[in-house]
Amino acid sequence: MNSTDxxxxxxxxxxxxxxxxxxxxxTDGLDYPRLGSVxxxxxxxxxxxxxxxxxxxxxLGKVLDDELIDVDSWFxxxxxxxxxxxxxxxxxxxxxxxxxxxxxxxxxxxxxxxxLAKLLGAxxxxxxxxxxxxxxxxxxxxxxxxxxxxLDGVRIFFPDPWPKARHHKRRIIQSGPLRLIATRLKPGGxxxxxxxxxxxxxWIDELVQVEDLLEFRGWPxxxxxxxxxxxxxxxxxGKGLDKDHTINEYLWQRTDAxxx
Ligand SMILES: C[S@@+](CC[C@H](N)C(=O)[O-])C[C@H]1O[C@@H](n2cnc3c(N)ncnc32)[C@H](O)[C@@H]1O
Numbered sequence: 075m076n077s078t079d080x081x082x083x084x085x086x087x088x089x090x091x092x093x094x095x096x097x098x099x100x101t102d103g104l105d106y107p108r109l110g111s112v113x114x115x116x117x118x119x120x121x122x123x124x125x126x127x128x129x130x131x132x133x134l135g136k137v138l139d140d141e142l143i144d145v146d147s148w149f150x151x152x153x154x155x156x157x158x159x160x161x162x163x164x165x166x167x168x169x170x171x172x173x174x175x176x177x178x179x180x181x182x183x184x185x186x187x188x189x190l191a192k193l194l195g196a197x198x199x200x201x202x203x204x205x206x207x208x209x210x211x212x213x214x215x216x217x218x219x220x221x222x223x224x225l226d227g228v229r230i231f232f233p234d235p236w237p238k239a240r241h242h243k244r245r246i247i248q249s250g251p252l253r254l255i256a257t258r259l260k261p262g263g264x265x266x267x268x269x270x271x272x273x274x275x276x277w278i279d280e281l282v283q284v285e286d287l288l289e290f291r292g293w294p295x296x297x298x299x300x301x302x303x304x305x306x307x308x309x310x311x312g313k314g315l316d317k318d319h320t321i322n323e324y325l326w327q328r329t330d331a332x333x334x
Pocket of ligand 1: 108109160167183210212213231
């Protein structure tokens, strides 16, 4: 990637470079769905959000690139556990959980800029010190920006259910991403997934044992070594509950076996 393509002058702060983003080639025969370049309707920010973005994104945000994240220098402290959340949406649960786990570094990954802008606003207004954001596809961020065995947790709350059978291959919970997540977790690190979608829950039920590096811990897990209480009912969860859906949550723990 030409680094100048990424410069704020050319593409705007927090903008992804134009064109189809480069995608990591995985050679293990598993599928790794990527959202790629997604255009969202309602993609614009309010003037206030633009101003907040311009002022705070350079310190608190990054756009997907090929540089491993130096967590200690980005958060300005060392020795703290780090959790990556994929698909933080508008960041409702991210912003609610972060103050309860102030000791933990939280990296929220999302493609949807207005969602990131909302979280950024909440972080700035709430003086929340322990949240940083990456704009990009979660699979690419894990593969290109996160060192192996470096994360204490990965969260995926209410991932897009892709309900049509022909779109199931786009679901983020499948063997490829589970393998990738496992390699980025430290031994003992935890993957936490929540869904309100019954069919997606059945799909995940089939996959709970698929990755050898992840030991399924079920739900609830009283002794989980990280915060598992999501604190709030998010927009998507609220919609699910309105329709009388059940929330299914899943916890796995990285084994201490070597990376494959
Ligand atoms: C149904 S929403 C849930 C948002 C939030 N977790 C919540 O509970 O309100 C799913 C979000 O995941 C994001 N997303 C989906 N696939 C992604 C990926 N591969 N990388 C980053 N974000 C992704 C979408 O843009 C969307 O905002």
